[in-house]
Amino acid sequence: MDADTGSTAPQITPEVVPVMPATPIFTSQTLTIAAFSLAVACLAILIFFTRRKSRSKGNLLLLVGPPDAGKTAILSTLVYNQTLPTHTSLQTNVSTVALPEVKKTLTVVDIPGHPRIRDQVSEYIGDAKAIAFVVDASTVSRNGPAVAEHLHIILNALTSLPPSQVLPSLVILAHKSDLLKSGTAASATSESLAINRVKTILERELEKRRASQSGGVGVEGLGEEGERTEMGGLECSGEKGVFRFDAWEGGEVLFLGTSVKVGQGVQEEEKTDTDGLSSLRQWMGDA
Structure with a gap:
């Protein structure tokens, strides 16, 4: 009862609402899943742009091979349409070759074959679109081990490229083919x-070289330098993994026969249908 008015008012008891603990929006499990999803997304983006970059790279043709195989003569013929007299080079030559048939140009890098310089191929192979390994077909019978040692370096470099890298095309040029006589077979x-x-x-x-390595003894005394090496790059499919170019796991290897004649222009050669680099030009256009 109110003392002043004498009226009676109902007593209101405030309702107490129990306070429940807030449920966390992000649990440890949710955070783990989110972090994992973000990592996967970032990795996918990184792989996409890495592959895109690697596929967009590469406008170089590398001319490699032993000394005196004819690399510089091939380059001068491609650039000047005439084979100029050359000598053993100890420095890298870079020139641009026009391919009017396919309306494009290709930068050709002639890397010397001297054992102390030939490793420069590693500086260019990441930007290579194609590699031409030049072999003197007229002398390969007596210097086969040294030529194979050099080619082994190239095959190892190719198979050592990152998985995202598109491997350059590889052609082996059996050069100076005009020095071989075709008397052994009428149709050859x-x-x-x-x-x-x-x-x-x-x-x-x-x-x-492959058998020597697989036997656990390395390659020793089989090349020009007589050095021991554990290089890879010779893996092949098939029985016992015997090395065959057709079974090489690094990809397809093409062989072409080529030749040039010092002092003779391409236009002059075309009159007799003996342009010794026509197959190489066609390959370069398709590469």
Whole structure:
């Protein structure tokens, strides 16, 4: 009862609402899933742009091979349409070759074959679109081990590229094919004889290197430098993994027979249908 008015008012008791603990929006499980999803997304983006970059790179043709194989003569013929007299080079030559048939140009890098310089291929191979390994078909019978050693370096460099890198195309040029006589078979051309000789000898010598490595003794005394090496790059599918270019796990290897004549222009050669680099030009246009 109110003392002043004498009226009676109901007593209101405030309702107490129990306070419940707030449920956390992000649990440890939720955070883990989110972090994992973010990591996967970032990795996918990184792989996409890495592959995109690697596929967009590469406008170089590398001319590699032993000394005196004819690399510089090939380069001068491609650039000037005339084979100029050359000498053993100890520095890298870089020139641009026009391919009017396919309306494009290709930068050609001639890397010397001297053992102390040939490793420069590693500086260019990441930007290479194609590699031409030049072999003197007229002398490969006597210097096969040294040529195979050099080619082994190239094959190892190719198979050592990152998985995201598109491997450059590889062609082996059986050069100076015009020096071989086709008297052994009436239907055989000098180019086919050169290819068969180079391919047979290189497969034999590379198999020696592969077998030596698989035996756990490394490769020793099989090359020009006589150095021991544990390089890879000779893996092949098939029975016992015997080295064969057709079974090489690094990809397809093409063989072409080529030749040039010092002092003779391409236009002059075309009159007799003896342009010794026509197959190489076609390959360069398709590469």
